[in-house]
Amino acid sequence: MKKIINNPNEVVQDMVQGLVAAYPSKLKVIPETLVIARKDAPVEDKVGLVSGGGSGHEPAHAGYIGKGMLDCAVAGEVFTSPTPDQVFEGIKAADGGKGVFLVIKNYTGDVLNFEMAAELAEAEGIQVEKVIVNDDVAVEDSSFTTGRRGIAGTVLVHKIAGAMAESGASLQEVKRVADKVVANVRSMGMALTSGTVPAAGKPSFQLDDNEMEIGIGIHGEPGIERKQIASADDIATELVERIFADIDIPKRQEVAVMINGLGATPEMELFIVNKKVQSLLKDKGIEVFQTFVGEYMTSLEMAGCSVTLLKLDDELKSLLQAPSEAPAFRN
Amino acid sequence: MKKIINNPNEVVQDMVQGLVAAYPSKLKVIPETLVIARKDAPVEDKVGLVSGGGSGHEPAHAGYIGKGMLDCAVAGEVFTSPTPDQVFEGIKAADGGKGVFLVIKNYTGDVLNFEMAAELAEAEGIQVEKVIVNDDVAVEDSSFTTGRRGIAGTVLVHKIAGAMAESGASLQEVKRVADKVVANVRSMGMALTSGTVPAAGKPSFQLDDNEMEIGIGIHGEPGIERKQIASADDIATELVERIFADIDIPKRQEVAVMINGLGATPEMELFIVNKKVQSLLKDKGIEVFQTFVGEYMTSLEMAGCSVTLLKLDDELKSLLQAPSEAPAFRN
Numbered sequence: 050m051k052k053i054i055n056n057p058n059e060v061v062q063d064m065v066q067g068l069v070a071a072y073p074s075k076l077k078v079i080p081e082t083l084v085i086a087r088k089d090a091p092v093e094d095k096v097g098l099v100s101g102g103g104s105g106h107e108p109a110h111a112g113y114i115g116k117g118m119l120d121c122a123v124a125g126e127v128f129t130s131p132t133p134d135q136v137f138e139g140i141k142a143a144d145g146g147k148g149v150f151l152v153i154k155n156y157t158g159d160v161l162n163f164e165m166a167a168e169l170a171e172a173e174g175i176q177v178e179k180v181i182v183n184d185d186v187a188v189e190d191s192s193f194t195t196g197r198r199g200i201a202g203t204v205l206v207h208k209i210a211g212a213m214a215e216s217g218a219s220l221q222e223v224k225r226v227a228d229k230v231v232a233n234v235r236s237m238g239m240a241l242t243s244g245t246v247p248a249a250g251k252p253s254f255q256l257d258d259n260e261m262e263i264g265i266g267i268h269g270e271p272g273i274e275r276k277q278i279a280s281a282d283d284i285a286t287e288l289v290e291r292i293f294a295d296i297d298i299p300k301r302q303e304v305a306v307m308i309n310g311l312g313a314t315p316e317m318e319l320f321i322v323n324k325k326v327q328s329l330l331k332d333k334g335i336e337v338f339q340t341f342v343g344e345y346m347t348s349l350e351m352a353g354c355s356v357t358l359l360k361l362d363d364e365l366k367s368l369l370q371a372p373s374e375a376p377a378f379r380n
Numbered sequence: 381m382k383k384i385i386n387n388p389n390e391v392v393q394d395m396v397q398g399l400v401a402a403y404p405s406k407l408k409v410i411p412e413t414l415v416i417a418r419k420d421a422p423v424e425d426k427v428g429l430v431s432g433g434g435s436g437h438e439p440a441h442a443g444y445i446g447k448g449m450l451d452c453a454v455a456g457e458v459f460t461s462p463t464p465d466q467v468f469e470g471i472k473a474a475d476g477g478k479g480v481f482l483v484i485k486n487y488t489g490d491v492l493n494f495e496m497a498a499e500l501a502e503a504e505g506i507q508v509e510k511v512i513v514n515d516d517v518a519v520e521d522s523s524f525t526t527g528r529r530g531i532a533g534t535v536l537v538h539k540i541a542g543a544m545a546e547s548g549a550s551l552q553e554v555k556r557v558a559d560k561v562v563a564n565v566r567s568m569g570m571a572l573t574s575g576t577v578p579a580a581g582k583p584s585f586q587l588d589d590n591e592m593e594i595g596i597g598i599h600g601e602p603g604i605e606r607k608q609i610a611s612a613d614d615i616a617t618e619l620v621e622r623i624f625a626d627i628d629i630p631k632r633q634e635v636a637v638m639i640n641g642l643g644a645t646p647e648m649e650l651f652i653v654n655k656k657v658q659s660l661l662k663d664k665g666i667e668v669f670q671t672f673v674g675e676y677m678t679s680l681e682m683a684g685c686s687v688t689l690l691k692l693d694d695e696l697k698s699l700l701q702a703p704s705e706a707p708a709f710r711n
Contacts, residue, residue: 067655313644316438324398379710
């Protein structure tokens with residue numbers, strides 16, 4: 050294992066401290082937790098937005114904390130759900146009196162622990178609502194999940210629900226737009242190599258030198274098919290077509306596009322994929338409103354990418370373009 | 381070689397098209413060139429800022445095009461200087477009548493070709509000034525360079541010279557602040573693995589499973605020492621101490637810090653390095669004004685990082701914090 054770390058069992062603690070040290074005027078860590086919060090949290094009379102999950106997906110989720118996006122992110126151990134008491138700390142830190150909204154990626158552990166935390170919070174009189182993000186069209190059910198997995202589309206939920214909360218909307222209104230994003234967002238990924246969980250010390254899986262895996266999850270969960278590595282154009286086509294097979298996107302529909310790197314993919318390659326994705330969408334008569342290319346939801350040092358499409362209406366367009374001061378998503 | 385590409389000899393062309401397709405309202409490509417420009421270039425009565433160099437360092441340099449930073453970036457083939465005629469096209473595209481300023485990383489090919497382009501431009505009556513960035517403290521002279529190499533500190537030159545140009549400053553004023561950044565910025569890098577140039581098809585160099593190289597360049601040029609991989613804290617300490625050995629940074633000096641990933645390093649590891657760098661600076665009585673953590677100047681899919689320190693005065697602080705609309709550097 051080649052990593053720039055200290056104790057493999059303390060990577061999350063080290064990372065959280067290094068993250069807050071990078072943005073001391075914007076972020077704070079809630080003492081004795083792995084909860085990172087907006088420096089000014091809780092923001093009074095604003096719905097608090099909380100997300101989180103296993104670490105190893107950076108900049109998700111703490112990079113999305115800031116005015117216009119999340120109030121708190123709860124960092125679990127690498128690829129491991131945060132415990133209910135940690136999530137509960139996040140909810141309390143985000144609660145400005147108008148309720149707290151949870152954005153949960155659909156993994157069994159995350160759903161269970163965030164729901165238990167919500168119950169603890171409700172018992173203390175904090176109103177809690179949630180959305181479960183399941184944008185990955187690759188597989189129904191997998192080693193970590195019942196139903197579809199939540200991947201890069203989650204970042205667009207953070208953005209849009211965050212903008213809605215920042216506008217002063219009620220908890221129910223925040224839930225309404227978050228549900229709308231989840232209903233309209235789909236993703237599909239692929240990988241060339243595995244990442245290595247520090248405490249495990251060896252790659253999560255092996256692909257041969259000429260192999261790729263289509264539909265892989267962000268923890269290295271199995272996808273649809275291992276096959277010989279194809280050209281960027283063929284990869285882009287397969288990812289886009291699998292999304293179109295899952296959701297109806299009519300001609301002239303406006304969409305947001307995210308080309309997401311999984312950790313070790315050079316930005317050059319993401320732009321090469323984007324070239325083909327844009328050309329495929331143009332051929333289908335789809336109108337691209339905004340494109341995001343970069344590392345938004347990673348899987349340690351996995352090489353690979355995912356494509357996300359979000360169908361937009363006027364409300365989602367306006368919320369997508371609202372200001373964000375989060376370190377990893379500036380608008 | 382595992383890469384998401386089409387023809388290995390056309391990666392730069394594909395990337396440039398995919399980049400402009402991602403930000404069509406902000407960027408344009410100058411027809412029949414690999415020159416990317418601000419959509420509204422040339423901006424009248426503003427000094428034009430041009431940079432560029434070999435590709436493979438994305439988001440450098442085209443990601444730094446935008447209001448408040450560069451007007452044009454000239455993309456050479458991977459790790460290969462752009463030709464003088466391509467740079468000349470960039471200068472013409474950036475020329476709004478107030479002169480053009482070139483930010484050149486100190487590699488022999490880049491310096492030669494940018495200087496030849498400047499001569500071509502001056503022959504056509506365009507006033508040109510330049511700065512040569514040489515922030516890498518690792519080595520004097522190397523396979524690509526006479527004198528010290530230009531690496532991640534270049535991005536801070538783009539930012540500060542760009543803000544100065546945007547303020548309406550003269551060509552001489554832009555040169556003055558760019559020179560000031562170069563005099564005060566130092567960087568030092570290390571790598572765990574090599575990247576692979578697509579047209580070469582195999583890694584540029586090999587490090588053993590337990591080896592790292594200190595002082596490596598962004599094209600895989602040799603550094604100071606290959607040795608057994610150390611902890612993140614020890615790596616951070618070595619990088620910081622080598623910078624302090626090169627430049628005097630007195631107590632209470634304000635600095636900007638950049639922790640730069642070289643392509644395949646998870647953001648988690650960059651934050652772990654940042655934790656130690658901030659603690660070392662605190663111990664030395666240095667005051668950190670602003671920190672940047674991310675992939676700013678990469679070397680394809682090289683795993684590794686660099687640390688950059690920039691000594692700031694009031695003028696540099698103000699220019700550093702000025703707005704930037706570049707896709708890869710939002711302020």
